[in-house]
Amino acid sequence: MKHDIRLAVADDHEIYLDGLALMLSRQNHIQLVGRAADGRELVELVHREKPDVVMTDIKMPKMDGIAATRQLVQEMPGIRVIALSMFDEEGLIVEMLEAGAKGYLLKNADKQEILEAIESVFEDHTYYCKSTSAKLAGMIARSKFNPYRQKDAVTFTEREQEIIKLICQQLTAQQIGDRIFLSKRTVEGYRTRIxxxxxxxxxxxxVMYALKHNLVREEDIA
Structure with a gap:
């Protein structure tokens, strides 16, 4: 990437924060501008250093990630926040998105996915963790969070809609191809365009897009 991404991180678990900060500090295109142990520290850090992207734990002392995100988004509209969550915190992830977060990661995400999430939200895309459960997808789809509201309407061909439904069922390109009599390569081409x-x-x-736009139903992905 051409530009350095200025990043701040917050978590009250020192060992996790140390490991995350060490990994991020080794990335040439990411500049770690500071770290915080609670929401209040994070708000002060962001006002002082003005990072492009913030990664923050949801559960923190003094001020949690939800309150910190809500305040930061109101005071600094261009800020992009990624929530860091445990696997069993679905309701809190939804609250973070509704508070203004641009994406979320489970704390067991690998290095590659962490970097992908940072780069995606920096470029103003929404990022959904690859480990998103059907339960969480349904909760987000029913929530007030809607990043598609101001985007132009998109139309899909019948074949694309068919493939979307199969992607949402977690089928591989090969499995989809076998199901609808297309080559794996053709399906991969459709998937890229989708x-x-x-x-x-x-x-x-x-999955999230398809649920929000009624291309699939929750019972289709469970």
Whole structure:
């Protein structure tokens, strides 16, 4: 990437924060401008250093990630926040998105996905963790969070809609091809175009978009 991404991170678990900060500090295109142990520290840090992207734990002392995100988004509209969550915090993830976060990651996400999430939200895309469960996808779809509101309407061909439904069922390109009599390569081409049309990065993004736009039903993905 051409530009350095100025990043701030917040988490009250020192060992996790140390590991995350060390990994991020080794990335040439990311400049770690500061770290915080609670929401109040994070708000002060962001006002002082003006990072492009913030990664923050949801549960923190003094001020949690939800309150910090809500305040930061109101005071600094261009800020892009990624929520860091445990696997069993679905309701809190929804609250973070409704507070203004641009994406979320489970804390067990690998290095590659963490970097992908940072780069995606920096470029103003929404990022959904690859490990998103059907339960969480349904909760987000029913929530007030809607990043598609101001985007132009997108139309999909019948074949694309068919493939979208199969992607949402977690089928691989080979399995989809076998099901609808297309080659794996052809299906991969369709999948690439679908992701581009939806402006999403992974299968979780396809599921979320499809649910929000009534291309699939929750019972279809459970």
């Amino acid at each position: 992701l581009e049309k939806m402006d999403v990065r992974n299968t979780a993004g396809v």
